[in-house]
Amino acid sequence: MKTFDTLFADLEQAVAERREGNTLSRVEGGVHSIGKKIVEEAAEVWMAAEHEGDEQTALEISQLLYHLQTLMLAKGLTLQDVYRHL
């Protein structure tokens, strides 16, 4: 099973290797486009939590985490940059 850290390592590698896929295309789409996606996914998390079941809520949360990681990559932020604020 992936964790936040192992997913981030995979996405970092995807960008470094210019591997065709969702990640490269989203990171190259830039911060504005990713930012809109984050807002959309955050709203889907909220709606799922209020109106749908736990499974759908967990799925939406996983997508939000993914898109946050693409924003980190687009900005050049590392896990340590974020974790030091936790």
Ligand SMILES: N=c1c2ncn([C@@H]3O[C@H](COP(=O)(O)OP(=O)(O)OP(=O)(O)O)[C@@H](O)[C@H]3O)c2ncn1[C@@H]1O[C@H](COP(=O)(O)O)[C@@H](O)[C@H]1O
């Ligand atoms: N975990 C994810 C992941 N979660 C969400 N997404 C993306 O988020 C989208 C889901 O959002 P939506 O439900 O809004 O789908 P959509 O309507 O098609 O979204 P839009 O394209 O319209 O923005 C998916 O189509 C993916 O583009 C993800 N894309 C990739 N991953 C993982 O990232 C890793 C690298 O993926 P690649 O870069 O594709 O190799 C792999 O382990 C993947 O499993």
